[in-house]
Amino acid sequence: MASPKTEWALAELFESWAGVPPDLILPLAPSGSDRIYYRLQKNDKVAIGTYSPHAKESLAFLNFSKHFHERKLPVPAIYAENLDAKVYLQEDLGSTTxxxxxxxxxxxxxxxxxxxxxxxxxxxxxxxxxxxxxxxxxxxxxxxxxxxxxxxxxxxxxxxxxxxxxxxxxxxxxxxxxxxxxxxxxxxxxxxxxxxxxxxxxxxxxxxxxxxxxxxxxxxxxxxxxxxxxxxxxxxxxxxxxxxxxxxxxxxxxxxxxxxxxxxxxxxxxxxxxxxxxxxxxxxxxxxxxxxxxxxxxxxxxxxxxxxxxxxxxxxxxxxxxxxxxxxxxxxxxQKYDPYDKSKGENSLLKVFVNSFSYHKRQIPVESSGNGGGFVFDCRFLHNPGRYEPYKKLSGKDESVINFLKHFSDMEPFLNNVYRIVDAAVENYLERSFTHLEINFGCTGGQHRSVYAADQLTAHLKDKYGIDITLNHLEQSNWSKEN
Structure with a gap:
């Protein structure tokens, strides 16, 4: 995780290049490495800021980029660099891969x-x-x-x-x-x-x-x-x-x-x-x-x-x-790694209900089938983007909040653990022809962490099992009103 010093170093580098300080510094979706990317912007001046902890890797990228760009090959231009602070700026080529x-x-x-x-x-x-x-x-x-x-x-x-x-x-x-x-x-x-x-x-x-x-x-x-x-x-x-x-x-x-x-x-x-x-x-x-x-x-x-x-x-x-x-x-x-047969889920009677909620505004949602059970996952231990001004009026559905959670919290390992627990239950329920499973994610305001977690689990279950899922964000009508 990069420190606030990294963002300050990128802001200074941006100002030295653009002549004005940025009024936007937002983390981008993480890559498969420990590099961290930001979009920095002031009016029509935009750049991608990169924090890379590996000096030799950075030197390779910067020198290759300059060499390729001089030969008009399709790579980003390098705008500025400060390798003492482990940061550099490159051309923003958009986000469509x-x-x-x-x-x-x-x-x-x-x-x-x-x-x-x-x-x-x-x-x-x-x-x-x-x-x-x-x-x-x-x-x-x-x-x-x-x-x-x-x-x-x-x-x-x-x-x-x-x-x-x-x-x-x-x-x-x-x-x-x-x-x-x-x-x-x-x-x-x-x-x-x-x-x-x-x-x-x-x-x-x-x-x-x-x-x-x-x-x-x-x-x-x-x-x-x-x-x-x-x-x-x-x-x-x-x-x-x-x-x-x-x-x-x-x-x-x-x-x-x-x-x-x-x-x-x-x-x-x-x-x-x-x-x-x-x-x-x-x-x-x-x-x-x-x-x-x-x-x-x-x-x-x-x-x-x-x-x-x-x-x-x-x-x-x-x-x-x-x-x-x-x-x-x-x-x-x-067949050890064969994907689960989705037709079992698509043709089953199992209905899964996934909710996000606020611990401050309600009790844990009551299980609606009358059978009790299900899961409740408490997201409050995860770093909360809602504490920071740029994210207060956003939700866990917004790209910048999602990138914050991926970069600056333990959301990914938390969700991987959730998947293993819930997957085992879903497969058991499908084998036993059960019809109802309820899963709840709670956080302080029911707007950022729990929303993103509920969305991710829903996408995971649909993709892997093809089951019928109802997703409810119980605090959605109050998002941004109290922040």
Missing amino acids: LYSFLLQNQHHFPDSLVQLYKKVVEKLAHLQINGSKELQYTYCFPKESFDRESMFWDFNYFKYHFLLPSQVGFDEVALEKDFHQLADFLLQADNEYFMFRDFQSRNILIRNGNPYFIDYQGGRKGALQYDLASLLYQAKANIPNDIRESLIQHYLDTASQLTNIDRDSFLSYFYGYVLMRNIQVLGAYGYRGIYERKAHFLLSIPYGLKNIQWLLEEGKIPIALPEITRCLQAIIKS
């Missing part, structure tokens, strides 16, 4: 989205090839290239954070042999280009129909195939296979205009890099989901396994990797 377009089209992939992806792969080729020229790779963090050691970091992450907790037995010697085989094979590909490392839809912003890239501070020298594999086989993107194939060819059309590329050679390594990326992703999902118990990552594991299953069934893995293959097939066959 490519991932948001995927969410809007979850059950189909329209031509408009295909055209957008074509723009993305074109710009990617330019970034990787033209952006690599004269780039100072000495700033790379933690390594200058995606070499054997880097690959084994990912292999070990996969082994210890996904295979082991998945309780699939493996032959350690045979598995290590496969890791060496795969690394040997992949390192034969041309690896003299800029590799973004985490090139996926959340790191691609769309402004005026054009893509811009962010969060490339982990970039290094590597093969072209890795980033394209990361984009087209992103776990939750669910891109149809025929569209993937056409996008690979479109990428190669552009890349071939920028450097000499042997298409057959490129494709011979491509699916090996798809496997490599999915191994890395499953390791990350295992750590975040299984060890840290973050529900979002657990729910993402089936999508990663779906990509692996396709590779196996289509015979796309380019070399023999018997132990890796056996382990992955065993996990898929076990």
Whole structure:
């Protein structure tokens, strides 16, 4: 969590750049790292302020950004920096990501989205090839290239954070042999280009129909195939296979205009890099989901396994990797990570009622079925945005309040614990054909913390179980009137 000193440092940096102090400093949605982002604004002067505790990572991002921007590549401009205070300002490219377009089209992939992806792969080729020229790779963090050691970091992450907790037995010697085989094979590909490392839809912003890239501070020298594999086989993107194939060819059309590329050679390594990326992703999902118990990552594991299953069934893995293959097939066959069958919830008689309420204005809501029971979660121990003037007239539905709760409170681990408790009850109730479950979230005013928690649980239960849910914010008519 950043301190008030961080916001003061960003305000001073903004004033030195804009010539006026900001009258708006609001935290933005957290990333997957410990960097914290703010939007700072005064009239028409707007910037994204970043707090980053890692000096080497910041130096990598700042130097890469300046280099790419000078070459007119689609990245944010850097406005100002104060690395002693661990802050810098960059261009505000908006908040619409490519991932948001995927969410809007979850059950189909329209031509408009295909055209957008074509723009993305074109710009990617330019970034990787033209952006690599004269780039100072000495700033790379933690390594200058995606070499054997880097690959084994990912292999070990996969082994210890996904295979082991998945309780699939493996032959350690045979598995290590496969890791060496795969690394040997992949390192034969041309690896003299800029590799973004985490090139996926959340790191691609769309402004005026054009893509811009962010969060490339982990970039290094590597093969072209890795980033394209990361984009087209992103776990939750669910891109149809025929569209993937056409996008690979479109990428190669552009890349071939920028450097000499042997298409057959490129494709011979491509699916090996798809496997490599999915191994890395499953390791990350295992750590975040299984060890840290973050529900979002657990729910993402089936999508990663779906990509692996396709590779196996289509015979796309380019070399023999018997132990890796056996382990992955065993996990898929076990159905350990298969999503809950939503048809059970959609066709059940279970009705769930989720309420937010104020401890100051009422007693705990009475359970409406007459059977008693249910859950009451007290949110008052969480840091309260309602104590601060900018948030007093807002609610837990407002973006700035949501970002405050994500950044400056323990809301995320609290909700992960709530999910585990409530999920167990819901699955039990569905099996026993129960018809009623009531869940209450209370906070001081029933306006910020309890509202956000109730909204999040409702979305979680709908997405996972498809059950009938009624959401009530019992203090909504009084929001802002008493603050």
